[in-house]
Amino acid sequence: MPIVLQTTDYVVEQHDWESGPNAQFDYPCDKIAEGLNVVRTGNTGLLPLLRGLREFEFFRFYAVDLLASCSYMPTHEAPCDLDACEIDPADDVPQNMRERDENEYEFELDSWGRWDMPSDYTEYFDMQLTPEGHTEYDGSRIWRFIHRKLCFQLELDEPANRWKRDFNRAVGGLHASVSAAIIRAIGETDEEEALAQYRRRLRDEPGAVNNLYFAYMLSLNAVSDMKERLTTCNFLGEGPEVQPLMTALVDSDVLKNPAVMQAAANIREQTDAGLAWQARLRTRDLLRIMNCVQCSLCKLHGKVSALGLTATFQVLLGEGTREGDESALSRRRNNPTSPYSLHRVEVAALITYTGKLAEACAVVERFREIDEAAASVGSAEQA
Structure with a gap:
């Protein structure tokens, strides 16, 4: 069954439970709708x-400062004392990874995102040993701040500002992926409650599912743009094992589909190079607001996902990433906004974030089927 697309103009609705305003939008190109279904x-x-x-290992380990200060809101009002929020640092971190991350760390004033600085408070965490789940932590303040303060708000119905709506849609997709992870975790023990949460958090939340798929399309576009690097990287010695899977991913029919690639084409065409700083400002703040999350597990996954979204925009909107000649290719390798300049942690976060979106889409389809089956049973009983 094709996805039913929203066709209304941009609308802001208030939701007390979690999200604040969430973007609904019209699709400027029929190919976008086709791409969502692909x-x-x-x-x-x-x-x-x-x-x-x-x-x-290349995609599992992230050095995170869980004690970094929050600059946006008081945190003593919403402490987290839930056992499910606590995580343990990783013990066996490859030494060459530590050295690579330390050597690559740099502070750029106008960067797309600033990952945690190596320090005595920064510890590595293994994403495989600390999977995303349902901790019962209330992140509503964080999401309201993101949607109301970090996302674009003014004149979004202007044709020249469509790219700002695309940005908001991508952030909404990140939010939807977190909701899907919660639903999946609840569904492991209580499918009925998970279905109720699916209806509340995704099905009935305006634009949530479409935003999720749109964010997934954007991340796949970024992975496609990274093809040359991803298929030649040695991944800190894991290259021979990684490359068969990576090659299959970047060569998949989905990533080659013109309708899927249209998502990035639209945002590139809409975004004037002189306005990209507005997106960079917001991706930096998106990473920083994650320091205000008081649940350690949520903070870890929030930071990695935010960095993945940041890397997506850096690849898609970075200056000079779409030139084709060899001299341009040489310049791109030294261009801080090109795919070749992404650090190890950014490349890893891009793949991890794309994987999270894929998992979230699978959750949507699973509970969409359960929901439709329940509706059919209800209709039959009424008849």
């Missing part, structure tokens, strides 16, 4: 590849 049906082939990639 990704929806093609995700079953991509998901095993992304799961396999995320098992390798």
Whole structure:
């Protein structure tokens, strides 16, 4: 069944439970709607590849400062004392990874995002040993701040500002992926409650599912743009094992589909190079607001996902990433906004984030089927 697309103009609705305003939007191109359905049906082939990639050390370990200060709101009012929020640092971190991350760290004033600085408070965490789940932590303040303060708000109905709506849609997709992870975790023990949460958090939340698929399309566009680097990288010695899965991913029919690639084409065409700083400002703040999350597990996954979204925009909107000649290619390798300049942690976060979106889309399809089956049973009983 094709996805039913929203066709209304941009609308802001208030939701007390979690999200604040969430973007609804009209699709400026029929190919976007087609691309959403291509990704929806093609995700079953991509998901095993992304799961396999995320098992390798290159994509598992992230150095995070869980004690970094929050600059946006008081945190003493919403402390987290839930056992489910606590996580333990990783013990066996490859030494060459530590050295690579330390050597690559740099502070750029106008960067797309600033990852945690190596320090005595920064510890490595293994994403495979600290999976995303339902901790019962209330992140509503964080999401309201993101949607109301970090996302674009003014004159979004202007044709020249469509790219700002695309940005908001991508952030909404990140939010939807977190909701899907919560639903999946609840569903492991209580499918009925998970179905109720699916209806509340995704099905009935305006634009949530479409935003999720749109964010997934954007991340797949970024992975496609990274093809040359991803298929030649040695992944800190894991290259021979990683490359078969990575090659299958970047060469998949979904990533080659013109309708899927249209998502990035639209945002590139809409975004004037002189306005990209507005997106960079917001991706930096998106990473920083994650320091205000008081649940350690949520903070870890929030930071990695935010960095993945940041890397997506850096690849898609970075200056000079779409030139084709060899001299331009040489310049790109030294261009801080090119795919070749992404650090190890950014490349890893891009794949991890894409995998999270793929998992979230699978959750949507699972509970969409359960919901439709329940509706059919209800209709039959009424008849």
